[in-house]
Amino acid sequence: MNRTTVRRFDILEEVDLNIAVLSLQTNALLQRVFSPVEVAGIATVASELGRNILKYGGGRGYLLVSWVEDRRLGSSAVEIKAVDEGPGFSDLKAALKDHHSTGGTLGLGLPGAERIMDSLEIENRPDHGAVVTARKWAKVNAKQNRSR
Amino acid sequence: MPGAVLTRVRGTIIVTFQGSADSGTLATASRMLAEELGAREIRGVVLEISACEVIDVDEFSGLLKLSHLIQWLGLVAVIAGLRPGLVTYLVSAGVSAGAVRTALDLEQALFEIDPSSDV
Numbered sequence: 001m002n003r004t005t006v007r008r009f010d011i012l013e014e015v016d017l018n019i020a021v022l023s024l025q026t027n028a029l030l031q032r033v034f035s036p037v038e039v040a041g042i043a044t045v046a047s048e049l050g051r052n053i054l055k056y057g058g059g060r061g062y063l064l065v066s067w068v069e070d071r072r073l074g075s076s077a078v079e080i081k082a083v084d085e086g087p088g089f090s091d092l093k094a095a096l097k098d099h100h101s102t103g104g105t106l107g108l109g110l111p112g113a114e115r116i117m118d119s120l121e122i123e124n125r126p127d128h129g130a131v132v133t134a135r136k137w138a139k140v141n142a143k144q145n146r147s148r
Numbered sequence: 149m150p151g152a153v154l155t156r157v158r159g160t161i162i163v164t165f166q167g168s169a170d171s172g173t174l175a176t177a178s179r180m181l182a183e184e185l186g187a188r189e190i191r192g193v194v195l196e197i198s199a200c201e202v203i204d205v206d207e208f209s210g211l212l213k214l215s216h217l218i219q220w221l222g223l224v225a226v227i228a229g230l231r232p233g234l235v236t237y238l239v240s241a242g243v244s245a246g247a248v249r250t251a252l253d254l255e256q257a258l259f260e261i262d263p264s265s266d267v
Contacts (some may be wrong), residue, residue, distance in 0.1 A: 014170050021202050040201055040233025041240075047204040055206075109205045112241025 003079070006065040009050070017050040020063050029067065030078060033138045041116040042078060042136055048109040049082035049132055057084025057129060068135065077118070077137040084129040092122055152177040154184060159191040160261050162254065167199050174210045178217070185221060192261035193218045196254055198229025205241055215248040225249065228257035 006027070009020040024030060024043040031039055046063055053061035061084030069076045089095045096111055113134055114120040123131040152173050153164045161184055163177050181193065195211060197203065203211070211227060218225035228251040230238075251257035258265055 014172065018168055018170060025201055037233040037236050040231065041237050043202045044204050044234075044237045047202055047207075051204060051206050108241045108243055112205055112237065112243070115240045116237060 002069040002071065004067045004069075006067055006078075009063040009065070011050045011053045011061050011063060012059070014054065017047055017054070020050055020065075021047050024065065033076070034078075034136070038136070042080070045113040045116055045134055045136075046080050048113045049080060049134065052109065052132070053082055053084040053086075057082075057086035060085055061129065075137055077135045079133060079135045080117075081134075082130075082132040086129050088124045088126045088128070088130045089122060092124060095122065096120075152180065154180045156184070156190075157258070158262070158265065159189065160194060160258060160265075161185070161190055161192075162194045162196055164196045165200050169197060169200055169203050169207045169211055171207075171210060174207075174214060178214060181214075181218070185218075185223070190223060192224030192226065194251075194254065194257040194261065195225065195227045196229050196257070197227060197234075198231065198253070201231055201233060203234055203238075205238070205243055208238060208243055212246065212248055219247070224261045226251050226257040226260050228252070228254050 006029070007023065009016060009023070011017060011020070021043045024046050025039060030042060034042065046065070050063050061082065064081040064083065066079045066081070067076060068079045096114055110120070117134040117136045120132065120134045123133070125131065151166050153166065155162045155164070161181065163181065165173060165177070184190070195215065197211070215225035215227060226249045227245070230250060249260055251260055
């Protein structure tokens with residue numbers, strides 16, 4: 001699998017989120033591969049993951065946006081990786097359940113992101129933060145990749 | 149530059165969000181509304197977000213709170229101009245608008261607040 005970094009966004013305050021979201025919304029590659037509705041969804045997922053960095057991830061971290069190509073399947077995907085320096089997730093399963101929140105919010109951000117993307121994985125690094133990786137495959141082989 | 153602009157049209161306040169509904173913009177909008185609602189006779193408030201292509205769950209929750217605040221004051225609150233991509237995302241995420249009214253565009257929102265209006 002080939003991975004090309006599109007851009008890294010350091011997330012230290014809310015304005016960094018706005019920059020990341022705007023950058024994804026206007027990314028020519030995303031606009032070419034995905035529909036406008038899908039691009040809006042992908043940008044919103046970036047906003048959700050970035051906001052988690054600010055709220056729960058120790059207030060600092062970064063979003064790494066990459067383009068992933070699976071030559072074997074002839075398919076490609078956008079990958080958003082959120083890396084933070086917080087305490088990590090105390091309960092991974094619960095984090096993906098609707099209305100689970102440790103911060104008094106709706107608790108729908110991560111579950112929503114999981115539904116919008118084709119895959120969402122959480123890597124817990126207790127006391128060293130967490131890494132959340134979300135991917136959305138280009139439509140041609142999306143279902144095929146989703147079942148892997 | 150994201151921000152909020154407040155205008156008044158025949159007893160209705162329109163808060164136009166200029167590209168973002170982040171916490172800073174929502175706080176600014178709340179402050180402007182508090183001053184305006186205390187000073188004048190108002191029937192309802194339209195939160196116009198058509199310039200916002202992306203609003204995450206947390207931001208939409210803030211918009212709902214602002215709408216509830218308006219309703220607590222006995223006024224009609226309408227969120228207008230939700231884009232298809234945004235609606236798709238919010239529905240997928242399981243977010244409900246609850247008792248808050250939504251409208252496709254500003255014209256429909258103004259009609260919701262004052263059906264006799266010919267704006």
